[in-house]
Amino acid sequence: MDIKIVKAEQLPEQIETLAKLARKEGYDLIDKLIEEYHTGKNCFSHENEYLALAYDGDKLVACGGLNQQWGDHVVEARIGRVRRCYVHPKYRQHGVGKQLLAFLEQLARPHYSALCLHTDTKLAASFYQKQNYVFVENHPNYNYFKYLIS
Known part of the structure; x- marks a missing residue:
């Protein structure tokens, strides 16, 4: 499996395929990604924000983004x-x-000292814990956190 990961300049048409798969599993995160991208709410276009796409050949197999973390409007x-x-x-289970x-x-390291995220699935929580993200209780905006070391 030869996976190539690239920074996205725009949403590829194949994102709909991932959206259908996610929907089948009961997840709406890709639908939200598409909606927020098209409405301009989140295009991963602010400074030091990125949308990454993973391809196996020309087949889109994964996506993920990096935003600035907002808290109390700053x-x-x-x-x-x-x-x-x-x-x-x-x-999944192939790295x-x-x-x-x-x-x-890697994209985050020059700009951020830490990363956070929110997940409510056991499968994702287990994955992030294996990548050294730590569970955070009672934070209003996220439930996993990791300090980045340059």
């Missing part, structure tokens, strides 16, 4: 937020999610 000091990460079910997250972390 950007929290040098904290980035991992968002809308999804891996095609057939590509694709790990590669995608490592790519986002």
Whole structure:
């Protein structure tokens, strides 16, 4: 499996395929990604924000984004937020999610001292814990956090 990860300049048409797969699993995160992208609410276009896409050949197999973390209407000091990460079910347990997250972390390091995210699935929580994200209780905006070391 030769996975190539790239920074997206725009949403590819194949994002609809990932959206259908996610929907089948009961997840709406890719639908939200598409809606927010098209309405301009979140295009991963602010400074130091990125949308990454993972391809197996020319087949889109995963996506994930990095935003500035907002808290109380101000950007929290040098904290980035991992968002809308999804891996095609057939590509899970093959290192694709790990590669995608490592790519986002590499992009984040020059700009952020830490990353946060929110997940409410056990599968994703387990994955993030294996990537050294720590569970955070009672934070209003996220439930996993990781300090980045340059």
